[in-house]
Amino acid sequence: MITAKQMFQLRSMSAGVGVPEEKMPFNKENMLHNSADDAKSVGKMRVEHLQAWFGKAEIIKGVSLSVADKKVTAIIGPSGCGKSTFIRCLNRMHEVVPQALVSGKVFLDDVDIYEKQIDPVKIRSRVGMVFQRPNPFPTMSIRENVLAGLKLNGVKIPRPDELVEKVLEQAALWGEVKDILNRSGASLSGGQQQRLCIARALALEPEILLMDEPCSALDPIATSRIEELIHSIGKICTIVIVTHNMQQAARVSHYTAFFYMGELVEFNDTDILFTKPGKQQTEDYITGRFG
Amino acid sequence: MPQTDDEQHEPKPQPRLSHVAGGKNIGDGVFKWMTAGFAATAILVLAAMLIQMTRASTLSLQRFGLGFLTEKEWDPVHEIFGAFPFIFGTVVSSVIALLLVIPVALGVAIFLSELAPAWLKKPLDLIIELLAAIPSIVYGLWGMFVLAPWLLQTIFPLLAKTLGFLPLFQGELQGSGRSMFAAGIVLAIMILPTVASVSRDVMASVPKGYREGVLALGATRWETIRVAVLPNVTSGIVGAIVLGFGRALGETMAVTMVIGNRAEISASLFAPAATIASMIANEYAGTSEALYLSVLTELGLVLFAVTLVLNIVSKLLVWRVGRMPGGARSL
Numbered sequence: 001m002i003t004a005k006q007m008f009q010l011r012s013m014s015a016g017v018g019v020p021e022e023k024m025p026f027n028k029e030n031m032l033h034n035s036a037d038d039a040k041s042v043g044k045m046r047v048e049h050l051q052a053w054f055g056k057a058e059i060i061k062g063v064s065l066s067v068a069d070k071k072v073t074a075i076i077g078p079s080g081c082g083k084s085t086f087i088r089c090l091n092r093m094h095e096v097v098p099q100a101l102v103s104g105k106v107f108l109d110d111v112d113i114y115e116k117q118i119d120p121v122k123i124r125s126r127v128g129m130v131f132q133r134p135n136p137f138p139t140m141s142i143r144e145n146v147l148a149g150l151k152l153n154g155v156k157i158p159r160p161d162e163l164v165e166k167v168l169e170q171a172a173l174w175g176e177v178k179d180i181l182n183r184s185g186a187s188l189s190g191g192q193q194q195r196l197c198i199a200r201a202l203a204l205e206p207e208i209l210l211m212d213e214p215c216s217a218l219d220p221i222a223t224s225r226i227e228e229l230i231h232s233i234g235k236i237c238t239i240v241i242v243t244h245n246m247q248q249a250a251r252v253s254h255y256t257a258f259f260y261m262g263e264l265v266e267f268n269d270t271d272i273l274f275t276k277p278g279k280q281q282t283e284d285y286i287t288g289r290f291g
Numbered sequence: 292m293p294q295t296d297d298e299q300h301e302p303k304p305q306p307r308l309s310h311v312a313g314g315k316n317i318g319d320g321v322f323k324w325m326t327a328g329f330a331a332t333a334i335l336v337l338a339a340m341l342i343q344m345t346r347a348s349t350l351s352l353q354r355f356g357l358g359f360l361t362e363k364e365w366d367p368v369h370e371i372f373g374a375f376p377f378i379f380g381t382v383v384s385s386v387i388a389l390l391l392v393i394p395v396a397l398g399v400a401i402f403l404s405e406l407a408p409a410w411l412k413k414p415l416d417l418i419i420e421l422l423a424a425i426p427s428i429v430y431g432l433w434g435m436f437v438l439a440p441w442l443l444q445t446i447f448p449l450l451a452k453t454l455g456f457l458p459l460f461q462g463e464l465q466g467s468g469r470s471m472f473a474a475g476i477v478l479a480i481m482i483l484p485t486v487a488s489v490s491r492d493v494m495a496s497v498p499k500g501y502r503e504g505v506l507a508l509g510a511t512r513w514e515t516i517r518v519a520v521l522p523n524v525t526s527g528i529v530g531a532i533v534l535g536f537g538r539a540l541g542e543t544m545a546v547t548m549v550i551g552n553r554a555e556i557s558a559s560l561f562a563p564a565a566t567i568a569s570m571i572a573n574e575y576a577g578t579s580e581a582l583y584l585s586v587l588t589e590l591g592l593v594l595f596a597v598t599l600v601l602n603i604v605s606k607l608l609v610w611r612v613g614r615m616p617g618g619a620r621s622l
Contacts, residue, residue, distance in 0.1 A: 096506060098409045125509025135500035139522040149508035152518065197504070204508065 044069035050104035074253035091127035092120035128206030134193035136185030171199035191222025348589035385539035387475025400490035423484035431548030443468030462559030469551035482535035493527030530608030537601035543568035
């Protein structure tokens with residue numbers, strides 16, 4: 001058994017914190033969550049020395065971490081620390097913004113999604129994303145919203161009605177909308193819209209679901225419903241969630257990464273990170289001394 | 292404690308606040324009424340024009356009534372005045388312009404709003420808008436001396452050969468090339484900046500979240516435009532087109548120079564025609580007869596009413612897009 005403290009060191013090293021790029025010991029073993037608890041889980045996605053820019057501003061300054069399969073990984077940090085930019089790099093959404101640049105490697109099942117011959121469109125259909133502001137397509141009905149991703153990807157749907165029910169059930173929305181499936185997605189409340197967006201993403205059966213502050217535009221009740229949802233879909237799907245709300249990270253995630261000024265400061269089991277943080281900066285942040 | 296001091300002093304400034312709110316400041320009051328007066332002139336000018344033009348065309352209105360709009364003859368010598376050839380020329384030349392401009396303008400708008408790299412956007416925007424800054428007489432000259440002869444020698448024979456089975460492309464290939472078709476092309480170029488820039492603006496007003504939502508589902512660039520952008524801006528694009536249509540209907544100088552000015556109705560686009568605006572421009576100086584002047588004024592009134600309505604419609608359509616849910620204004 002290794003002690004918790006040793007484990008931070010291991011993870012911190014593998015995260016490349018404080019170690020110059022060229023000297024960073026890259027060891028595949030270290031990147032995986034290999035503590036006793038999660039011996040069975042495998043790194044679904046592995047990020048290696050990721051850097052991201054907007055124009056000349058370096059937003060992500062060489063981050064490496066590994067995302068465990070079928071677990072919830074939370075990313076916390078003060079505003080502007082690059083956490084949103086970071087997850088937007090994981091499905092190649094960062095690069096759709098003009099002047100945006102990425103370097104480094106992001107392995108999805110051992111394939112680097114930034115390799116030249118990889119089509120970002122394909123990656124985005126495997127790595128789903130839910131945004132800060134609910135964005136159901138206003139010109140489509142609830143049903144069409146759910147099926148939109150499959151239609152776009154040209155997937156034949158043998159029994160669309162069953163699929164719509166199954167996915168809305170997964171997103172804990174079926175009961176509320178089963179009689180109004182043909183109404184516009186924009187007619188729902190904010191929280192319902194966000195669950196519809198989650199359903200829309202789940203319909204594609206993504207391997208990873210990225211959530212960029214999915215509750216920041218919602219009230220506390222809608223937020224708690226989304227959190228329950230994250231808990232239940234976290235069992236069937238790998239989730240990476242960005243949140244500025246530390247209680248939320250503590251409630252929903254198995255692992256938590258703390259970002260500060262574009263760098264990964266600490267990455268650990270959520271319980272450990274919040275109770276016995278290994279770095280002074282982390283402790284200052286989670287105790288509310290800054291940020 | 293300083294804080295409690297502040298609280299105790301708080302009621303004191305109150306009278307001064309109500310003084311401002313009550314509008315007792317004379318300068319502000321005068322300023323407000325002055326600016327309101329200037330704003331009112333816009334409405335007054337519009338109303339005055341409508342009233343004056345209606346009064347000036349009384350003679351013609353009484354003599355011809357509604358039949359004026361459908362009468363096909365135009366024979367000032369025998370005092371037969373029919374507006375139909377001009378209404379026909381106006382509508383047909385503008386419709387040709389629209390058919391030519393819609394695909395181009397939409398292409399320009401999609402490229403500028405969705406696809407163009409940042410370094411290309413600004414200069415391209417500028418060039419498109421420069422088209423609108425060229426005086427209409429310059430387009431007229433170009434249409435008359437460059438476009439019309441070229442059409443006559445190259446395009447008309449080609450169209451007659453390939454699409455000659457349609458009455459639209461039949462007829463004599465003689466004369467100057469000044470024709471309905473030439474007018475349509477010149478108008479298309481002239482309204483391109485309007486249609487393209489308004490369409491680009493409505494597309495740009497689609498919230499970023501819509502596009503990202505579609506992209507994140509694994510959509511291509513084109514699918515994103517088709518699913519996230521176009522369905523949300525259809526009314527705005529229709530508004531842009533209607534605005535362009537209004538411009539084309541009223542355009543005078545360039546059309547007068549290239550359309551050939553003949554008060555005839557012909558199915559052939561190679562034939563000369565006339566529009567309401569070109570008719571007025573050609574004739575207003577040539578007569579002092581009361582009835583003739585009254586007829587020209589009534590023509591002007593018709594054009595005025597039509598363009599006014601079209602402009603209002605287009606403004607309403609474009610305005611609707613700006614208010615879409617999650618749009619810039621609701622953020």
